[in-house]
Amino acid sequence: MTTDDDTKPLWQYVTKNERLNEGRGNISWQCNFCQENKKGSYTRVRAHLLKLSGFGIGICKKITHKDLAEMQKLEDEAKTRIARNAPKQVPLPPSRHIQTKSQSFGTGSGNMVGSYSNSYSTMEQKKRKGNVSALEKSFNLAIRDQVDSEIARMFCSSGLSFHLARNPHYVNAFSLVTNNALSGYITPEYNKLSTILLQKEKTNIERLLQSVKSTWSQKGVSIASDGWSDSQRRPLINFMEITEGGPMFLKAVDCSGETKDKYFIANLMKEVINEVGHENVIQIITDNAANCKGAGQIIESQFPSIVWTPCVVHTLNLALKNICAARNINSNQHVFAEFSWISEISNDVMFVKHFIMNHSMRLAMFNEFVSLKLLAVAETRFSSTIIILRRFKLIKGGLQTVVISNKWGCYREDDMVKARSVKKLVLNDIWWDKIDYILFFTTTIYDMIRDCDTDKPCLHLVYDIWDTMIEKVKVAIYKHEGKHPDESSSFYGVVHQILIDRWNKNNTPLHCLAHSLNPRYSKTS
Structure with missing residues (x-):
C-alpha cells in the first residue's frame, strides 16, 4: 500500500502550515531552502523545487545543482513506483461484433485492452470481410458491445453493486452524453470529483433544502440526537431536524478524546439550537441515558420554550x-424471581444459535433443511431478544428436522455433549411453549416499538397507544394464566409496574398536549 510519502516525496523539503478552505486540497507551506511562504497543492511544490515554469509559482533560487539532482531522482523513483503499483487492465473476451473501430479505444503495447481488441479486430476483419450487415453498421453494434464490456468491467473490478445500474443519475449521465453528441468528452477524475464537484453538489443540496428550512418558523422544529461509532470506531454524535416535511441531517460531531458528560452534550445541543434558531425549536429528543437527561434539563433551564423529550x-x-x-x-x-425463566429461555436460544453458527458442518446441515437464516442481531438493536425468538418460532419445524436427521447423530467431530443438549432443547415442547408465551404477551410492546420507530408524526398518538398496549399485555397474561380480570397476578403486577415506571420517566407535557389536541379524542356536540 503506497502512502503520500511514497508518491509525493518532495513534501519533505517544505513545511506544511495549514489547509486552506478553498475546496481543492490546497495548503499553506514554507520552502525549507528559501524560507518563502507559498500556497498550493503538491503540483506547485514540485514546480517550485524542481524549477519548472508555467505552473503559476516562482522557482526556488536557493536550491543547488546537487539538491536539484537529488530531488529529481526521488521524483523519478516515485513515478516508477506509481506506475508499478497501478492497477493492471485485464481484457474481457470481446464480442463477435468487434471490428477495426475498436482500435479507437487504445493502441500501443502498453494498453492490453487496446492491443487485444486490435489483434482480434484484424482477425475478425479477415474472417468476416464483406459479411457485416447494414444494420450493424448503422447502429454501431460493435462499439455498443465494447461500451457494455467496459461498463461491466468497471462494475466487476471496483466491486460495485449491480443495483447502481438502476440509479437514475447513472442512467441520465449516459443519456446526456449520447443525446448531445459530446465528442471528446472525458469523465471527471478523482481530484475533480473529490473537490470541485463534491463542493458543487453540496451547494446544490443546500439550495434544495432551503424550501424545508423556510418552514421552520411556521411549523416548528424537533431536533433529534444520538451517539454512534463509525467504521473506525470514532465516537460520533449526530443531530437531525424533523419537521412536517420529514427528517433532515444537520451535522455529526467527532467526540474523540472528549468526556461525554451532560455539560459537553448540552453545549453541542446549544450550538445546534442557535444554528436553527431557538425560537423555531419545539423539543430536543435523545435517549434516556443519564448524561442525555442531564443535558436536556440544562437546555430546558436555558431555553424555557424548548422541551427535552426522551425517545419513546x-x-x-x-x-x-x-x-x-x-x-x-x-x-x-x-x-428477577418473576422473570428469571425468561432469561433462561433467552440464554438457551442463544446457545442453540451459537452452536450451529460456530460449527461449519452443523451450519451446513441447518442450511440443507431450513430456508431461512439464523439472524445475527446486534445487542444495540431495539428488541433484539424478541427478534431472535420470533425467528426461532419461524424455523421451529426445520430445526427439529435437523436434529433428528441421521447426519446430526452421525457427525461426532465437535462437542457431542453440546450437540445432545441442543437436540434436547429443540425437541422439548415445554421449551417451545415458553417461547410462545414470551412472544404472546410481548407482541403488543414490540408492535408499539415498530409503530413509533418511523418518520411519520406519532407524538399525538403515544399517550393512547401506551395505555392500550398495557391493557393488551394484561389480557394476554391473564388469558394464559386463566384468571379473571378482577383477580390478581404477581407476574402481571411486575410487568405493569415496569411499564408504568418507564412511562412516568418518558412522559412529558408535550405528550399530554398533543393527545388533547388530537381531533380523534375531541367531544362532538
Whole structure:
C-alpha cells in the first residue's frame, strides 16, 4: 500500500502550515531552502523545487545543482513506483461484433485492452470481410458491445453493486452524453470529483433544502440526537431536524478524546439550537441515558420554550430489557424471581444459535433443511431478544428436522455433549411453549416499538397507544394464566409496574398536549 510519502516525496523539503478552505486540497507551506511562504497543492511544490515554469509559482533560487539532482531522482523513483503499483487492465473476451473501430479505444503495447481488441479486430476483419450487415453498421453494434464490456468491467473490478445500474443519475449521465453528441468528452477524475464537484453538489443540496428550512418558523422544529461509532470506531454524535416535511441531517460531531458528560452534550445541543434558531425549536429528543437527561434539563433551564423529550422507542426497549434480561441484584430480587425463566429461555436460544453458527458442518446441515437464516442481531438493536425468538418460532419445524436427521447423530467431530443438549432443547415442547408465551404477551410492546420507530408524526398518538398496549399485555397474561380480570397476578403486577415506571420517566407535557389536541379524542356536540 503506497502512502503520500511514497508518491509525493518532495513534501519533505517544505513545511506544511495549514489547509486552506478553498475546496481543492490546497495548503499553506514554507520552502525549507528559501524560507518563502507559498500556497498550493503538491503540483506547485514540485514546480517550485524542481524549477519548472508555467505552473503559476516562482522557482526556488536557493536550491543547488546537487539538491536539484537529488530531488529529481526521488521524483523519478516515485513515478516508477506509481506506475508499478497501478492497477493492471485485464481484457474481457470481446464480442463477435468487434471490428477495426475498436482500435479507437487504445493502441500501443502498453494498453492490453487496446492491443487485444486490435489483434482480434484484424482477425475478425479477415474472417468476416464483406459479411457485416447494414444494420450493424448503422447502429454501431460493435462499439455498443465494447461500451457494455467496459461498463461491466468497471462494475466487476471496483466491486460495485449491480443495483447502481438502476440509479437514475447513472442512467441520465449516459443519456446526456449520447443525446448531445459530446465528442471528446472525458469523465471527471478523482481530484475533480473529490473537490470541485463534491463542493458543487453540496451547494446544490443546500439550495434544495432551503424550501424545508423556510418552514421552520411556521411549523416548528424537533431536533433529534444520538451517539454512534463509525467504521473506525470514532465516537460520533449526530443531530437531525424533523419537521412536517420529514427528517433532515444537520451535522455529526467527532467526540474523540472528549468526556461525554451532560455539560459537553448540552453545549453541542446549544450550538445546534442557535444554528436553527431557538425560537423555531419545539423539543430536543435523545435517549434516556443519564448524561442525555442531564443535558436536556440544562437546555430546558436555558431555553424555557424548548422541551427535552426522551425517545419513546428507546424507553420501550429498556422496558423489554427489564423483562427479558432482568438483573440478579439485591434491589431487583422480586423482579428477577418473576422473570428469571425468561432469561433462561433467552440464554438457551442463544446457545442453540451459537452452536450451529460456530460449527461449519452443523451450519451446513441447518442450511440443507431450513430456508431461512439464523439472524445475527446486534445487542444495540431495539428488541433484539424478541427478534431472535420470533425467528426461532419461524424455523421451529426445520430445526427439529435437523436434529433428528441421521447426519446430526452421525457427525461426532465437535462437542457431542453440546450437540445432545441442543437436540434436547429443540425437541422439548415445554421449551417451545415458553417461547410462545414470551412472544404472546410481548407482541403488543414490540408492535408499539415498530409503530413509533418511523418518520411519520406519532407524538399525538403515544399517550393512547401506551395505555392500550398495557391493557393488551394484561389480557394476554391473564388469558394464559386463566384468571379473571378482577383477580390478581404477581407476574402481571411486575410487568405493569415496569411499564408504568418507564412511562412516568418518558412522559412529558408535550405528550399530554398533543393527545388533547388530537381531533380523534375531541367531544362532538
